[in-house]
Amino acid sequence: MSHELGIDPPVAAATEPARQRQQAETTRTHVWIRFLLRRTTRMIISMFIIVTVAFFVVRMSGGDPVRDALGPTAPMALVEQRRAELGLDAPLLNQYLHYLFGLLQGDLGSSFITGQSVSSVVAERLPKTLALGFIAVVVVLIVAIPLGLIIAVLTQNGRRRLTEFSFSGLTGLFLSIPEYLLAVGLVVLFGIMWPVLPIAGSDSAAAYVLPVIALGAASSALIARIARVEGLKVLGQDYMRTARSKRLPKTTLYFKHALPNMLTAVLTLGGTTLGGLVAATALVEQVFNWPGLGYTLIQSISARDYNVVVGVAVVYATLIIVINLMVDVLLAALDRRTALLEI
Amino acid sequence: MRPRFLRTIFSSPLRAFASLALLALIVIAVIGPAIWGVEGDTPNPTTLNAPPGGDHIAGTDALGRDVLARVLAAGQISLLMALSATAIGVVLGTLLGAVPVVLGRRSQRILASVLSTWMAFPVLLVALFITILLGPGTVTAVIAMGLTMTPSFGRFMQTLAAEIESADYVVAGRMLGIRRGRLFRRYILPNISEPVLVYVTISIGNALLAMSALSFLGLGVQAPNYDWGRMLGDALPNVYTSPWAALIPGIAIVFAGITFGLAGEALASLSRNRGGAARPPRGVPTPQSPSAMETSATRLNQGNESNTEAHLVSGRSLDGEPLLSVRHLSVHYPTSDGWVSPVRDVSLTINRGEIVGVVGESGSGKSVTSMAINRLITNPGQVQARQLSFDGIDLLGIKEKDLRAKLGSRIATIFQDPMTYLNPALRIGTQLTEVLEGRSTRAEARERAIAGLKELRMTKPAERLNQFPAELSGGMRQRVLIAMAQIADADLIIADEPTTALDMTVQHHVLAALRKRCRENGSSALVVSHDIGVLVELCTRLVVMYAGRIVEEISVEQLLRQGPAHPYTEALLASLPTLETPVDKPLVTLPGQPPHPGETFSGCAMAPRCPFSTDECRTVLPQLELVRPATKAACLHPRNHAIASTERQNLDIA
Numbered sequence: 003m004s005h006e007l008g009i010d011p012p013v014a015a016a017t018e019p020a021r022q023r024q025q026a027e028t029t030r031t032h033v034w035i036r037f038l039l040r041r042t043t044r045m046i047i048s049m050f051i052i053v054t055v056a057f058f059v060v061r062m063s064g065g066d067p068v069r070d071a072l073g074p075t076a077p078m079a080l081v082e083q084r085r086a087e088l089g090l091d092a093p094l095l096n097q098y099l100h101y102l103f104g105l106l107q108g109d110l111g112s113s114f115i116t117g118q119s120v121s122s123v124v125a126e127r128l129p130k131t132l133a134l135g136f137i138a139v140v141v142v143l144i145v146a147i148p149l150g151l152i153i154a155v156l157t158q159n160g161r162r163r164l165t166e167f168s169f170s171g172l173t174g175l176f177l178s179i180p181e182y183l184l185a186v187g188l189v190v191l192f193g194i195m196w197p198v199l200p201i202a203g204s205d206s207a208a209a210y211v212l213p214v215i216a217l218g219a220a221s222s223a224l225i226a227r228i229a230r231v232e233g234l235k236v237l238g239q240d241y242m243r244t245a246r247s248k249r250l251p252k253t254t255l256y257f258k259h260a261l262p263n264m265l266t267a268v269l270t271l272g273g274t275t276l277g278g279l280v281a282a283t284a285l286v287e288q289v290f291n292w293p294g295l296g297y298t299l300i301q302s303i304s305a306r307d308y309n310v311v312v313g314v315a316v317v318y319a320t321l322i323i324v325i326n327l328m329v330d331v332l333l334a335a336l337d338r339r340t341a342l343l344e345i
Numbered sequence: 346m347r348p349r350f351l352r353t354i355f356s357s358p359l360r361a362f363a364s365l366a367l368l369a370l371i372v373i374a375v376i377g378p379a380i381w382g383v384e385g386d387t388p389n390p391t392t393l394n395a396p397p398g399g400d401h402i403a404g405t406d407a408l409g410r411d412v413l414a415r416v417l418a419a420g421q422i423s424l425l426m427a428l429s430a431t432a433i434g435v436v437l438g439t440l441l442g443a444v445p446v447v448l449g450r451r452s453q454r455i456l457a458s459v460l461s462t463w464m465a466f467p468v469l470l471v472a473l474f475i476t477i478l479l480g481p482g483t484v485t486a487v488i489a490m491g492l493t494m495t496p497s498f499g500r501f502m503q504t505l506a507a508e509i510e511s512a513d514y515v516v517a518g519r520m521l522g523i524r525r526g527r528l529f530r531r532y533i534l535p536n537i538s539e540p541v542l543v544y545v546t547i548s549i550g551n552a553l554l555a556m557s558a559l560s561f562l563g564l565g566v567q568a569p570n571y572d573w574g575r576m577l578g579d580a581l582p583n584v585y586t587s588p589w590a591a592l593i594p595g596i597a598i599v600f601a602g603i604t605f606g607l608a609g610e611a612l613a614s615l616s617r618n619r620g621g622a623a624r625p626p627r628g629v630p631t632p633q634s635p636s637a638m639e640t641s642a643t644r645l646n647q648g649n650e651s652n653t654e655a656h657l658v659s660g661r662s663l664d665g666e667p668l669l670s671v672r673h674l675s676v677h678y679p680t681s682d683g684w685v686s687p688v689r690d691v692s693l694t695i696n697r698g699e700i701v702g703v704v705g706e707s708g709s710g711k712s713v714t715s716m717a718i719n720r721l722i723t724n725p726g727q728v729q730a731r732q733l734s735f736d737g738i739d740l741l742g743i744k745e746k747d748l749r750a751k752l753g754s755r756i757a758t759i760f761q762d763p764m765t766y767l768n769p770a771l772r773i774g775t776q777l778t779e780v781l782e783g784r785s786t787r788a789e790a791r792e793r794a795i796a797g798l799k800e801l802r803m804t805k806p807a808e809r810l811n812q813f814p815a816e817l818s819g820g821m822r823q824r825v826l827i828a829m830a831q832i833a834d835a836d837l838i839i840a841d842e843p844t845t846a847l848d849m850t851v852q853h854h855v856l857a858a859l860r861k862r863c864r865e866n867g868s869s870a871l872v873v874s875h876d877i878g879v880l881v882e883l884c885t886r887l888v889v890m891y892a893g894r895i896v897e898e899i900s901v902e903q904l905l906r907q908g909p910a911h912p913y914t915e916a917l918l919a920s921l922p923t924l925e926t927p928v929d930k931p932l933v934t935l936p937g938q939p940p941h942p943g944e945t946f947s948g949c950a951m952a953p954r955c956p957f958s959t960d961e962c963r964t965v966l967p968q969l970e971l972v973r974p975a976t977k978a979a980c981l982h983p984r985n986h987a988i989a990s991t992e993r994q995n996l997d998i999a
Contacts, residue, residue: 267540
């Protein structure tokens with residue numbers, strides 16, 4: 003290995019390095035393609051399992067959705083007729099296969115209650131949930147990671163015990179208030195006692211403020227904490243001493259030299275939190291009457307609207323899988339030494 | 346042992362509060378049901394929804410039961426549920442996440458897909474499904490919660506383990522054929538246990554909150570039993586008329602959550618401090634106050650006074666004022682056993698254009714000295730000196746925020762370890778050129794970086810700029826570190842073991858480049874090394890350190906002509922193999938170990954290892970004084986041909 007010694011190898015050197023580099027780049031591209039292929043395959047398998055589990059569990063949950071939909075006074079014959087229309091009189095396996103075929107054509111069935119197709123329900127509700135979830139994720143990352151790093155810088159080497167204590171206390175507080183309690187609290191505080199922000203609907207930009215806070219507070223607190231712990235680790239590294247010896251401006255020192263090195267660990271944890279955040283939209287949408295998927299999910303669970311429950315659950319699951327994949331792609335791109343690409 | 350444990354806990358308010366709160370929770374959980382159980386279960390129709398006050402400090406609920414008694418009695422089941430759920434999550438998560446690392450790629454992939462599928466289920470849905478299958482109840486809620494927590498644990502463990510897996514020591518362990526179980530227990534687990542512990546503690550709090558949500562929805566604890574979540578759920582419909590019944594369990598939940606969160610933080614801070622100081626001793630460290638040293642110096646150097654501050658003849662600066670002037674420098678670090686001083690009473694000057702070498706065994710304080718000179722000792726380390734000035738800048742008094750403006754990169758450091766001193770996340774080019782930011786254009790900086798690398802015989806310098814440190818070999822990284830310091834155009838280059846990772850040919854070349862730079866630009870250098878041979882070749886003057894002190898300062902010329910004055914320097918030279926060294930005999934070594942920085946001596950630190958030491962050596966601290974032209978030594982019996990022979994005779998007689 004000529005470059006190990008660092009001395010120019012004789013004559014052949016001119017073409018050799020270029021070819022080596024090209025080879026290295028091709029290998030790297032191959033690794034990426036294999037990684038993405040593998041993950042996509044896995045995603046499809048995951049989706050299949052989720053559809054199956056969701057389908058059977060919901061069907062086994064007991065109760066009679068048709069009777070519930072038509073009301074206790076409806077005649078028996080009508081109930082039977084409706085059941086036949088919905089295909090609910092067929093054996094479970096047939097129902098399942100029928101559902102799978104429909105799914106492949108993008109047909110998620112239709113609501114037992116309103117008759118509306120589940121696909122159109124999803125198409126109508128998904129954008130609202132996506133907007134809420136996406137904004138919350140971005141806000142969480144932009145707020146929490148720099149905050150954690152700044153606190154790490156301030157509390158380095160056991161300095162500023164009071165700051166450390168307040169930070170732990172405040173993040174602990176936000177971590178200890180369940181989303182539903184925080185949402186209710188925010189409604190009481192900013193909707194009733196000091197009515198400055200809308201507490202229902204999704205029509206204005208201001209309407210996003212409270213749901214995003216309710217959704218993001220706990221995740222922000224968790225990620226900020228992780229970011230502080232990771233930040234302290236990074237600040238103690240030798241390369242930070244190198245950077246300090248260059249007398250760089252503080253912002254360069256911390257945001258250019260320290261931040262990239264703590265992102266891997268923070269995002270690993272952050273990723274799972276962000277998936278959870280998307281799921282938590284279900285609870286928060288409930289409180290703020292947000293016309294999104296989560297609201298629909300809870301409504302359809304209580305109404306035993308099978309097709310809607312399974313359809314929405316599958317869409318939710320897809321969202322979370324996609325977020326996980328995005329985090330992994332980001333992690334693999336950020337940290338070249340990790341074995342993630344190989345998994 | 347015990348008082349130390351308590352001291353560790355109470356040394357930070359965070360730890361103290363977390364410990365006390367945790368203790369309170371545990372006490373309530375243990376004794377709660379026995380003491381307040383009956384009172385909390387007794388309905389009283391005469392005091393329905395009574396507001397706080399009188400007999401009921403926290404009021405009563407819709408059935409007239411005392412809210413406070415109920416909250417205290419419910420602590421046990423709330424905590425037990427959270428702990429059990431976390432235990433399930435941790436065990437399953439570890440199995441799924443960390444163990445596959447030692448099983449190989451294939452099972453790793455399968456398990457990773459299991460995890461991501463699992464995690465794709467919304468928490469609420471998992472709990473709902475499990476409740477549908479098992480029927481609502483306490484056990485169901487615990488299992489549901491545990492299973493919900495499993496994938497995040499698994500994923501956390503997986504990533505941690507993936508990072509560890511590519512670490513050299515695991516690769517080495519695998520190559521050594523260490524069994525899988527042992528590899529996991531001894532190599533992987535200890536290295537991920539710290540973040541895991543923090544995560545687990547925080548998760549207990551999270552589990553408690555999530556369980557409360559399940560009970561709140563009616564899926565957890567069933568009546569007539571109750572936990573905090575159930576109390577909250579039962580009270581929420583009446584929240585506008587009797588808020589206390591919801592408020593008190595809400596506070597309990599939040600309090601428990603905070604306690605576990607703080608405990609996690611406290612654990613993290615504790616493990617960060619492990620092996621170091623739990624708490625730095627308060628007050629200014631005064632192991633040896635400068636004034637005390639002054640008196641002893643005066644006393645010991647009677648008649649020699651004028652010599653102590655005299656510059657060495659060979660090292661006299663051209664314009665009179667030295668570039669760097671260090672007087673009585675000490676560095677102190679706190680440990681759990683008090684302050685240690687890796688550098689004690691070091692005085693040193695470097696003139697313009699001069700290359701000074703610092704030599705000594707590891708732990709002699711040479712690296713710490715060089716860091717102190719460049720103001721890189723950070724809290725909790727303390728630097729003390731009578732004088733620390735660089736080209737008229739008082740490095741001792743200058744504020745941290747003025748360093749950039751006043752000092753900039755005029756002192757550049759070449760750090761010791763090429764594997765850890767380069768930032769793994771930034772490209773070589775960025776790291777090389779950023780000192781020039783604001784001084785020259787991007788293109789110019791790039792040109793200089795390429796020239797700098799070329800000068801150090803790096804192959805393909807232009808391509809290196811776009812690479813990351815991980816893509817370079819150790820020797821190349823070391824040269825990047827050297828180039829980084831040279832690009833800065835520093836007036837003083839501090840080189841800490843600059844050539845350790847280089848093979849002999851490259852080492853020779855790199856040192857030549859350093860010497861050339863000093864000669865052409867008039868920069869000075871302070872070169873730290875354990876290898877006295879390298880320094881003799883490179884420097885004009887040598888400083889020999891032992892146990893944090895300078896024991897000898899000698900011009901290389903004198904050293905070569907007359908030999909060293911201090912027995913330690915003599916031993917260092919004797920340990921150097923030369924071409925004449927017989928290969929069949931073991932190399933000369935100095936017996937014994939250098940003292941630990943925490944040790945204190947009344948006499949010479951070298952005395953226990955020195956073949957010429959006398960009783961006086963063990964009681965009197967020798968001062969650095971001129972013993973020969975251009976030679977200062979801190980030794981009561983300096984090596985000198987004339988003196989040495991009488992010395993030897995004396996020893997023989999004794």
